[in-house]
Amino acid sequence: MIDIVGLKKSLGGKEVLKGVDLRIDSGELLAVIGGSGAGKTVLLKHVIGFLKPDRGDILVNGVSVPRASQKELYEIRKDFGMLFQTAALLQSLTIGENLALPLKEHTKLSRQEIDRVVTERLNWVKLFNVENRLPSDLSVGMMKRAGLARALVRDPKIVLFDEPTTGLDPVLSSTIGQLIIDLHGRLKFTSIAVTHDMSLAYMIADRIAMLHHGRIIGIGTPEEIKTSKSQVVQQFIRGMPSIQSAESLLQR
Ligand SMILES: Nc1ncnc2c1ncn2[C@@H]1O[C@H](COP(=O)(O)OP(=O)(O)O)[C@@H](O)[C@H]1O
Numbered sequence: 403m404i405d406i407v408g409l410k411k412s413l414g415g416k417e418v419l420k421g422v423d424l425r426i427d428s429g430e431l432l433a434v435i436g437g438s439g440a441g442k443t444v445l446l447k448h449v450i451g452f453l454k455p456d457r458g459d460i461l462v463n464g465v466s467v468p469r470a471s472q473k474e475l476y477e478i479r480k481d482f483g484m485l486f487q488t489a490a491l492l493q494s495l496t497i498g499e500n501l502a503l504p505l506k507e508h509t510k511l512s513r514q515e516i517d518r519v520v521t522e523r524l525n526w527v528k529l530f531n532v533e534n535r536l537p538s539d540l541s542v543g544m545m546k547r548a549g550l551a552r553a554l555v556r557d558p559k560i561v562l563f564d565e566p567t568t569g570l571d572p573v574l575s576s577t578i579g580q581l582i583i584d585l586h587g588r589l590k591f592t593s594i595a596v597t598h599d600m601s602l603a604y605m606i607a608d609r610i611a612m613l614h615h616g617r618i619i620g621i622g623t624p625e626e627i628k629t630s631k632s633q634v635v636q637q638f639i640r641g642m643p644s645i646q647s648a649e650s651l652l653q654r
């Protein structure tokens with residue numbers, strides 16, 4: 403469904419992606435983990451066509467995203483839903499208007515039909531009677547859920563998540579994780595979730611890939627990643643500052 407082949411990209415004089423190969427099967431949820439600045443967001447931006455690779459290709463259902471015309475890109479993006487770190491709701495619009503916007507712009511649905519879809523998606527994420535409230539009236543957790551509802555408003559076949567739990571406490575994080583599991587199970591979308599939150603990755607992912615120094619250095623099921631023999635993978639998933647300092651701690 404999504405094929406990333408030999409993706410290379412330099413930004414600001416630094417080679418951020420040094421040849422990334424990833425294949426995400428239809429209906430699969432792949433988590434991409436890696437430290438801050440590893441290039442996770444840059445990777446997602448290539449999938450949606452916001453950035454163009456220096457080398458390599460990204461194929462979505464066999465269609466090259468970087469080589470697509472504006473019209474083709476528009477068609478490809480119709481199938482995408484995105485949840486960015488900040489949820490990115492427009493602050494001057496109500497929650498209902500925020501969700502209705504993509505439907506008004508991209509569909510011919512009637513006002514009534516739009517209202518019905520908006521309320522349904524909000525209910526999917528367990529938000530009730532918030533249509534007329536402003537984003538600033540919502541708690542952080544509610545805001546994330548509204549962002550999730552908006553990502554799903556156009557029945558996407560592919561959903562991209564960028565750090566869906568950043569800024570949330572562990573309880574709210576697992577609530578979002580559980581919602582992602584439920585919605586993924588029900589809607590069967592293909593998904594890439596970029597995160598440095600290991601408990602989220604273990605919770606939601608079919609497979610986990612670790613991005614490090616511009617390359618995928620490990621990929622497998624959550625169980626395979628947990629038992630990975632790679633020092634770098636182990637260091638990251640256990641949240642160790644470095645192998646050396648961890649060893650010196652053990653020797654004390
Ligand atoms: N538009 C840009 N111009 C220059 N450097 C960038 C740009 N976007 C990202 N970078 C750099 O690329 C690296 C990876 O960034 P990013 O993908 O945002 O990391 P993360 O894994 O935390 O999401 C960082 O060093 C960042 O500073």
Ligand SMILES: [Mg+2]
Pocket residue numbers: 442443444564565
């Ligand atoms: Mg990022």
